[in-house]
Amino acid sequence: MNASASETQTGSDAGPPRMRAVVHDSYGPPSEVLRLDEVDRPVPGSGEVLVRVHAAAVDQGVWHLTAGRPYLVRAMGFGLRAPRNRIRGTDLAGRVEAVGPDVTRFQVGDEVYGTGAGTFAAYACARQDRIALKPANVDFGAAGAVPISACTALQALRDSGNLTAGQRVLVIGAGGGVGTYAVQLAKSYGAHVTGVCSTGKTDLVRSIGADEVIDHTREDATDGTRRHDLVLDIAGNRPLRHLRRALTPRGTLVMVGGEGGGRWLGGTDRQVRALLLSPFVGQRLRPLLSDQRHDDLRFLAGLIESGAVTPVVDRTFPLAEVADAVGYLRAGRARGKVVITG
Template sequence: MRAVVQRAFGGPDVLELREGPVPEIAADEVLVQVRAAGVDRGVWHTMTGLPYLGRLAFGLRRPRNPVPGMDLAGVVVAVGARATRFAVGDEVFGCGRSTFAEYAAAGEQSLAYKPAALTFVQAAAVPVSAVTALKAVHDAGRVAEGRRVLILGASGGVGSYAVQLAKAAGAHVTAVCSGAKRDYVLSLGADRALDYAAEDFADGRESYDLVLDIGGNPSVARLRRALTGSGTAVIVGGEGGGRFSGGLHRQFAALALSPFIPQKLTTLLALVRSDSLERLLPLIDAGAIVPSIDRTFTLGEAAQALDYLESGRVRGKIVLTP
């Protein structure tokens, strides 16, 4: 089969398309013929090996999994001896192992049936980003009707879902993005858009019940200034902070401070499981959240896809197809 392979950490040029064996599956896994694979920020981190602290998870000197990728949508072509949820021929979406390939192994607990309303490309754009947004907006943020929500990084993969989820819950949403993407985030349902280059979300003019910081780098103090006295800030990912810890230093600082103040400062690690995917299905079926696809690339164009992701021009998600 064809797969995108990286033998070392580095920029997009470390990615190359190679022929390799079809992966073997464990007893509780299924083999999926990948029709589409989503590209998320986590893939960029595993490709570059940055921040260095992350190498404890994805390999110290070289990638533990030479084929990157987590998101997938496709068709089950083989079933492990103890796998019972899916059968050969089922159309599924979720997370697998090394999904930038024509075939990928996936645990049953990380998959759900593909919504009939979505194409494979659309479905592949859902798992990591939409589940992260779901857990940030609902589980950590406890959004409710009438709440004022501020979303930093609203035009990206997670942000585009966060805007839609917060609006579906009845919140008033202010989206922070570049001026060039203002119309885009408003089209997702945001009530107001702030250009981060020209407007300061923490200038004291507005306060918010919930601030979602998705891939940003403002200080914890600035996030607090944007909150109401009892508001909640959820830090999702984050950039900056140097090559060793990246944005993790802000998350550690927020968690350390939160017990001593009336505001709630928290973070999350969103694992994609079938129950979380299934929570999204009614919203997808109702059209309350719609995957927003910026561009698709082929497997052979994986390097260009990651280069485009890093450019900052992406609106929503990008997806690889065989």
């Protein structure tokens, strides 16, 4: 994000350096509560680096944490009546500006990507175990589109799904942020991939390697006529019984987030039901809790540099238009990722 004069202040007389950031002090629709403001620049703690943020990405979690919906997120430590952290944003790509105590992996000037705290800002702090060196063959905008979505797809396929070569994989939501990585990663593992998406995204999903593409407005991929070893349901709301119809008798369902389900629990009630049901059926039904780890980010950087995986960026928005970016994503129009740049 571009620096303003206040972001470069130094000296004790001027006070702490300031920076631009997108903040909110109450829960509500992003268009109503998010605003651009000037705040103190963060200071890296032990094991942290300060990153000059060149790009950050938008995901569905931004809306949930801004709106405070479902209400369960407030009880999970994000603030019951008001947001505990004023600055949204988690993905980042940028340059290391300063290092805190005990940092051994990075130095000032390194180009990095990963996740940090409050990345819709000119600067953000990131733990050294949550970032890695940026893939050398992509710019900051593309790198900023990788961390959360690509790590989620990788862990869904490799860790929860135990994917092996030759298996048949169904990716529901293949044209979105996580889905575009899931299709490419599954192909890199040697799987036969069927992608499910809306009409406007079929060409994209086919272009990134899907063997088959199903337009969900014309065909039900879970009607039981085709069975898959692994089904990834990304931010979906299909009933469990429908998803299980798309699985082989010993297949695995991985549920990556979920939308709908009411203002209190959102999609989490469906995931709880999957956990309770799984021990009593032959199929494995698994909700996913993903994380961003240094080793996974390094692994993904290698795949990007080799050409096996390419970040798909639909649109970029300036920092001042984060609320518009969230609205664009929530409307379901995004093909791949939506990125915030300075």
